[in-house]
Amino acid sequence: MDKSAKLKIQLETILYGKAWYGKPIYDIIELVSFEAAYEKPTGASHNIADIIMHMLAWTEEVSTRMQGKPAGAPIRGNWPGAGKPDEQKWQQLLSFFKLANTELTQLIANFPVESWTDATNDGRGEYSEYGLTYEAMITGLMQHHVYHAGQISLLNKMING
Template sequence: MTAREMTRPKSDFDALKQDLRSVYGGDPWHGSSITTVLAGVDAKTAARRSIPKGHTIWELVLHMTSWTREVTSRVRGSPPKSPEDWPVPKSDGGESAWRAAKEDLGTAQKELERAVDALKPKDLLRWIGDQRDPMLGTGQTVGTIIRGLMQHHTYHEGQIAILKRAAEKGKQATRTDK
């Protein structure tokens, strides 16, 4: 049996669960996973604001964690609420705080995976919220918000990759300027 056959999902529901894991720490179709992109990012780079009024890598990680927790809550049947959308890092910006932020995203991801694993395929069609509110992400099915979170994370992962690359280029320029 080939590796491809061993990982071939047996249903759309299995594919959804596989994709959820892949986007975070596997081998997603689009390229690198979140954990791959975050690898090698130190606290200084994570806290660097490369674009005026733009978000830092650290802020993006906290934002992704916040929405992962909110989607997990909704998957488990809790009523939708507005998460702390753009939390501000509440630390000195040191390596241990940055490591804790990344670990918190990993913990939130594992909680979501467990919540999705507990679902039955028919649960993906359960509605969350009666009214469509794009800012709150309501008026959608459970399956839609899970896929939406993967899209959300992939979008922000791309931003992180660009910010990481810009920081690396900045370090190289600084080294050659001396």
Template sequence: MNESRRIQTLFTDLYHGHPWLDVTLQDTLGKITSEQAAQHPIKDGNSIWEIVNHIIAWRQNVLRRVQGEVLEIPENNYIEQIIDTSDEAWQKTLETLETTQKEWLYFLSTFNEANFINEYPRNNLTYYQHIHGIIQHDAYHLGQIVLLAKITNP
């Protein structure tokens, strides 16, 4: 198995497979209602929904980076207040996350592994480090979501 395929497996496992940490984005988020997702159970903390949008935006950002774009990070670090808290809007957010999953898997299936050593000019980290970093970012925020879900639905 080549490295891109191994990384695809890591993306798939964390999203809806059988990861070592035993929780997935899809299973966890699929049990959360729009009402739960919009709650702010921790003072000055983010909602589940804000975190999911943050995950989506960073997945998109890093994908564009490893495709050669140089990007600015917004001051809000992709954390924005949720205005529409309807069930439909929550489903659309989950669909957008699914879209980023498909985009990453497609990218990795077509990626030239010789480009793993390319460096992103803003931080001099390699594409390989960025790709693993986004998986780590997803896992980090999944942990937050699991805890927030327990608080919002005891």
């Protein structure tokens, strides 16, 4: 199996597969009610909907970088915020998040295997031992997704007991 296929499978695993650490992200967010998504427990920096917006923003940014565009802040902003509670908007947000990840997995699957160790179009400096490679960027996004999935799980437990 080549690197593109391996990275695609790794992302799919954390999204909806059998991740070794527990529930995949889509299972975690399916447990979140609309009401819980917009509730912010005392002491929390963000609510669950805000975290999903943040994850969506960075997924979209990584997809643009995979296409050779210069690195920058996400078009939506780093923490764009989910706004006022709205059940339809919540369902739409989940759909956008899933679509963005589907698009990213396709970019990964079609990425030239020999280019994974190439430097991305990012002049900000290194962010991992791998440098600014496409592989490091995708690995970093997967770590970012898992980190925030843990936050979502904890927030949902705080809200629902």
